[in-house]
Amino acid sequence: MFSPKNGAESLTQDTEVDDAEVIRRARSDPAAFSALYDRHAPALHRYVTRRLGDSLADDIVAETFLDAFRRLARYDTTHRDARPWLYGIAANLIGKHRRTEIRAYRALARTGLDAVAESYADRVEARVSAGAAHRELAGALATLSPQDREVLLMIAWADLSYEEVARALGVPIGTVRSRLHRARRKTRAALGGIDPSAIHDTAPSTTHDAAPSAIHDTDEEEPGRGR
């Protein structure tokens, strides 16, 4: 089913075909839908891992695409990029684990130990002992309303634009701006007592931009190659 001869597989290689076109094709040829998964699942999985930890990511990603497949007919194909749509679906699923999410922020704020980061760290010594700034920040995240937190993290962690967040959550762009404004007022307030110059000494050296390509290596293993 996932052989290299698979039509959907070749669709993935086809960079000219945008998400909207993939979705149009998938409506008559369900197998074409896998191209959407191949494009967006890795980053979505990482995003969910970052929100809730390693153990829930598989379920939520699988559920997101199952949901998306069921809603294929309703996708507005004037939007060429399906990311907002997928992240919106994922947001609903993540929302069901709100308590888990908040508990981790609170614990991080209190103890400096991040259960979520530990869930994906493969070495025990890679324990993330957060600096003061991150602890304050986690404390603020725990106090945000779910709507405000969603907007803030979609922008900070999923790299969506204001317009894309608006589409993902089905709200006007003005609402996105006001939610973000509210969220950032809290995070800034929480960081009020932190010396910004100390921030980079307490944080890991990884920058946001370098992280994804440096960490993942999906090319290492070819499908169908014995291990």
Place this chain on the structure above:
Amino acid sequence: MDDDLTLLRELRADAPEPDAARLRAVRARALAPASPPVLAPAPARKRRRFWAVPSLLAAATAAAVVVVAVNGSHTPAPAPPGAVTTMPVRAETVLRQAALVAEGRRKHHEPRPDQWLYRKDLVKQPSEERGTVGESWTRYDGTRYAYRQNGGSMESLDITPDPDDDDLTPRQYAAKFADLPTDPAALLDHVRGDRHWSTLPKGAEAEQPDARAFRVLSVYLDAGVPMPPQVEAAIFRALAELPGVRVDLGVRDAAGRAGIGIAYEPAGSVPGGPVRDAQGRIVSRSYLVLDAATYRFLGRRVDTLQDEVIGGEVTARRGTFYASADLATGVVDEPGQIP
């Protein structure tokens, strides 16, 4: 100004993307409805070499008595509830035609010992809505084997000869096929007395020679190893002459392909023949399914005609079925390659 966002972007920035194996596993779950019927996650199946359960290698032991169908003049069997309607036909007519077609096939080249036989099949258990797709690579010399299920990760293993395992390597099958008589009567004699797949029980309840002949010929057809055209033709002619062979049209394999079903249902209870219940009814009908036009082996199908009870427990409900389907076969140089 942006310090809070910068800081937030650094939080858990080391969250990894999933590795390829994990992505594939989630993918199989996520895309299940997009690719019916084969992507449903299925319970792990026992590792096997050539055989899907139920195995042809082990003979079924027979129970009670009654007459149903014999080669040439059997009564039409009622379709089991829930199963496709099938139509019994004269076995000789169909099987002689199959022999003619098989004779006309091109002779194949024998693979090198270090090449691999690829076989992709679909197996549907009575309890499953959807089946399990298995892909296997068996080194031609039989020393190694690799397998994956539903497009998941590959398992491979070395095969060390097991004195209790009476299955053959592909190369041994090919050697056996090359030595088989191509005269149907001689072939029947040969397989009636076949000692290779000896079965229990012995003595009075021992597998009856015709039952053994049918079973051994079934093993050959389902071996997944190419055979000389003259041998395949002889197998079909031998089956045409074997009393108790029935042929039904419209028998579907696991992939839903309708083909020709060949089953062994001799008159009366025969050791090694089909199991019958207390009323003398056949409990399940076990078919080899052949393509209706090319007569190539498609798969197997076992229809449960009566509730199968073992130790007071119903193990298979009337109307359910087990089926397999060969989806692809071929010769490749490395495990993981697809022809």
